[in-house]
Structures are given as C-alpha cells and as structure tokens.
Amino acid sequence: MVAVVAVEVSLIVGAKLWERPRRKAEREQVMLFNVATALTMTIGVSVFYLAVFLLALAAxxxxxxxxxFQQLSDQSWSIGKIVESAWMTASLATLGGAVGAGLEEDDITRAAAYTRESDEG
Structure with missing residues (x-):
C-alpha cells in the first residue's frame, strides 16, 4: 500500500492535479473533482501494481x-517464499515508478489525466 500511495501522491502533487477552490461556491465541485482524481489514480496505480506482481510471480x-533459490537466498524454496519475493519485487518496482513519475513533465501527466481520446479518426 505504501508503494501505491507513493506513486499516487507523486503523480497528483507533481503534476499539480489537486485543485483548490477559487470561490466559496466552487468548494463542493472542487472537492468532488479531487475525490474523483484520487479514486482514479488509486484504481489505475493498483491495477498496474497487480500486473507487475503477477508478472514477477510468473517470472x-x-x-x-x-x-x-536456496543458493541465492539461503532459504529453502517454498510457494510462500516465491510469492513474498514477487511481492517485494512489485513493491520496489512501484516505488521506482514513484521516483520516475516525479521526473515526468507536468504537461504530459496532465494531458494523460484530463484528455479524452475521441472516436474521430
């Protein structure tokens, strides 16, 4: 969870996706917008985390x-140890993604978050 939250915060804060109301009348709308942004980021980052975990597990x-495995880790091979290893790999890769997200240009992240692909070709 720490890795997923780190990527979310990195994306939201780094790309300035968190909005502040300019007028009192906008407060509810901006709050709803921020909740939608956080929820969307949570779903997206969690899906990618799960994909990385499953790929690491398969590998x-x-x-x-x-x-x-015993030579590398000085522990006996077991399914639990393999799952633990894949979990650690996915978590470290996701934290690396948080660092990478912080290096991404704000305009690219904002465009990915706010633009909608049209059906027109």
Missing amino acids: AFLLLDGHS
Missing part, C-alpha cells in the same frame, strides 16, 4: 528452481 516460478 519467479518460471526462472527459479529450488536449488537456485
């Missing part, structure tokens, strides 16, 4: 055998 099962 671990395909590439690691019991002997290699």
Whole structure:
C-alpha cells in the first residue's frame, strides 16, 4: 500500500492535479473533482501494481528452481517464499515508478489525466 500511495501522491502533487477552490461556491465541485482524481489514480496505480506482481510471480516460478533459490537466498524454496519475493519485487518496482513519475513533465501527466481520446479518426 505504501508503494501505491507513493506513486499516487507523486503523480497528483507533481503534476499539480489537486485543485483548490477559487470561490466559496466552487468548494463542493472542487472537492468532488479531487475525490474523483484520487479514486482514479488509486484504481489505475493498483491495477498496474497487480500486473507487475503477477508478472514477477510468473517470472519467479518460471526462472527459479529450488536449488537456485536456496543458493541465492539461503532459504529453502517454498510457494510462500516465491510469492513474498514477487511481492517485494512489485513493491520496489512501484516505488521506482514513484521516483520516475516525479521526473515526468507536468504537461504530459496532465494531458494523460484530463484528455479524452475521441472516436474521430
């Protein structure tokens, strides 16, 4: 969860996606907009986190055998250890994504968050 929240905060704060009301009458609309932004980011980042986790899990099962795993980690091979390894890999990769998101240009992030692709070709 820490990794997912770190990417969300990095994207929202870094690209200035969090809005502030300019007038008192806009307060509810801006609050609703901010909730929608946070929820959208939560869903998007969580889906990508799950995808990275599943890819890391598949790679671990395909590439690691019991002997290699024991040599690398000094622990015996088990499904729990493989899942734990994939979880750690996905979390570290997601935290790396937070750092990368902070380096992204604001205009690119805002365009991705606010533009809608049209059906016109």
